[in-house]
Amino acid sequence: MDTRTLSLNDPHAEAEAVRVLAAGGLVALPTETVYGLAGDATRGESVARIFEAKGRPSFNPLIAHVSDREMARRIARFDASAERLADLFWPGPLTLVLPLEEGSPVHPLALAGLSSVAVRMPRGAASDIIAKLGRPLAAPSANASGRVSATSAGEVRRTLGGRIELILDGGLCALGLESTILKVEADGIRLLRPGALTVEEVEAATGAQILAASGGGIEAPGQMSSHYAPSGRVRLGARNVEPGEHFLAFGPQEVPGAGEAAALVNLSEAGDLREAAAGLFAALAGFDDPAIERIAVAPIPERGLGQAINDRLRRAAAPRE
Structure with a gap:
């Protein structure tokens, strides 16, 4: 077609x-x-x-x-x-x-x-x-x-x-x-x-408190444990970069080993969660290549939009279904 x-x-x-x-x-x-x-x-x-x-x-x-x-x-x-x-x-x-x-x-x-x-x-x-x-x-x-x-x-x-x-x-x-x-x-x-x-x-x-998901069966899109995944293995909460890893950074701080990364993309050098959210999928797509085997991701704060960002990253890192 x-x-x-x-x-x-x-x-x-x-x-x-x-x-x-x-x-x-x-x-x-x-x-x-x-x-x-x-x-x-x-x-x-x-x-x-x-x-x-x-x-x-x-x-x-x-x-x-x-x-x-x-x-x-x-x-x-x-x-x-x-x-x-x-x-x-x-x-x-x-x-x-x-x-x-x-x-x-x-x-x-x-x-x-x-x-x-x-x-x-x-x-x-x-x-x-x-x-x-x-x-x-x-x-x-x-x-x-x-x-x-x-x-x-x-x-x-x-x-x-x-x-x-x-x-x-x-x-x-x-x-x-x-x-x-x-x-x-x-x-x-x-x-x-x-x-x-x-x-x-x-x-x-x-003015209402939002309740957490019940953890039951699938009730809506985006609830499968493995989702939003690039080809390579994703390592979350990375406070260092291993040689040959592709690295998704966040914020202005220097990360040990970042200079040895195969490639580096900073989701937001200013540590802005809205900027990171807007660029997350484009950054993952840039690393979505069968030749890229390992992707490390810096810690993202679990607040505001960070909750949604980390949800997507956890699903991207989950074992493939």
């Missing part, structure tokens, strides 16, 4: 994306978080093609992306807590896991057998395209399953070129981490996946 790339600056780009999606095709779209691999969430063939293109297990559910609250309510049931979260953080990097609405148009294959559905309202061109299509889009990250998420059109083409019809090039994604996933339950709001919206931001805005 010939995968075309169109710049979002092209006046015909959004219309072409809508045409491809309406015909059952797949389009890689830039969002404020990462690039998403989008297909019509109401069509079983389109959802199946997403799983096929990514090599993604079908027991891993997909997020349904919407353009407005009315579309979201046709998919999921909102209680007062969910409405409040949507008021505060939509559009934006927040996904809500909610009970499935009766008659929801989302195809069962996207739900992975669950009675709940993950819903997000993105900003920008993705939202415009969904509104013009008039149907929700299933749009997991635009990368091969379990591998590094794409934050540029070039990274999408490297891993999915030849498998999908169209890539829309919107440049680098602003946030660089996937959405935060919260599940609204009877006893409170539970964190299923940390992301670009921090727990501290949610707690400050809502």
